[in-house]
Amino acid sequence: MPYVWPPLLPGDQEEVAGRVAAVLEDAWQRLIAKQAAVITAFADNWRTPYVLATLAEFRRAIEDFHRAVDEEAAGFVRRQLPYLYEQGATAAVAVSGGRFAWTLIHRDALQALAADSYADFLRRSQEAGRMAEQFYRAARAAARREVPLLAAGNTTARQAARALADRLTAEHRLDHVIYRNGARVPVRAWAEAATLAKSAVAYNSGTLNQARQAGVTMVEVFDGPDCGWTSHTDPDKATGTVRSVDEAAAWPISHPRCRRSFGPRPDL
Structure with missing residues (x-):
């Protein structure tokens, strides 16, 4: 029996990203194991009914993977995104004053973030x-x-069956996902990167929207020393600069594992 994961609980960005990645990696590895069973069936016991039975199990593993993604994505957008958004907004309150409440601007922003995050998980x-x-x-x-x-049973047939199994193995490797742009990324890597990216955007959106609601128009950027504004390699370095709230909202992060955050500057 596969391990039954408990519901996702909000918390540290790295820990939640690791949990999401582990859940999806677990489902994908079970799918890979079912693929191996299909390959073995072709190589060692190529009778059509047996091969079709292993294929049916593989198909169920595909459905299980999609179900795991759907459940994790739903848990992430329902629990983790609001938690991080409110954390970001609360950090802004500590600097710009006032108090945080789920006003219309925050509810609309969270709804947009949730829809985008859920769609991104499903697309991947x-x-x-x-x-x-x-x-x-x-x-x-x-x-x-x-x-x-x-x-049935002769050496030529056995050789042909193994050649067929080898061909399927070579042409359909599942140790990484090949995206339409040609990128090759393991499931665990994309799950973790996507979760971290959406987490950072949620936190920063809370900060920026709370700053905007408080009438603050400028923010200070905190980031890695080598991180560029629009991409990691952008020569326009981000950290220590002061940007408008609108500029910051356009570039809340510059890459999937970006550690960017913002501090409201009510003095400017």
């Missing part, structure tokens, strides 16, 4: 699922067209 899940589905279709086609042609 679909990219991963696309690769798994490609293997499923290729293996199913082979089971229906090529396996029945193998002569």
Whole structure:
């Protein structure tokens, strides 16, 4: 029986990102194990009913992975995003004064963040699922067209079956996800990076919207010493600079693992 993960609880950004990544990695590894079972079926026991049975288990593993992504994404946007947004807003209150309340500006901002974050998780899940589905279709086609042609029990048939298994293995590796832009990223890496990015944006959005609501128009940027404003390699370095709230809202982070934050400057 696979491990049943408890519901996601809000907390430290790194810890929550690690938990989301672990859940999705666990589901993906179970899918990879089912793929290995399909490959083994082709190589060692290529009878069509047995191969199709292992393929059915692989298909269920795809569904389990999508379900895991959906549940983690839903938990993240329902629990972690509001928690981080409020933390960011509360940090702004400590500098600019006033108090935080879930006013319309904050509710609208959180709703937009939640929709964007949920859609991003599902989009990444679909990219991963696309690769798994490609293997499923290729293996199913082979089971229906090529396996029945193998002569039962002789050396040539066994060699042909192993060659078929080797071909499927080489053409459909699932140790990383290949995105449409050609990037090759392990599931754990994209899950962690996506969670950290959305977490940072939520926290900074809370800070910036609270500053704007308090009438503050400028913020000081805190970031890594080498981090650029619009990308990590941008020569326009971010940390220590003073930017308008609107500028900061346009670039709340510059890359997925960005540690940028903002401090309201009510004195400017």
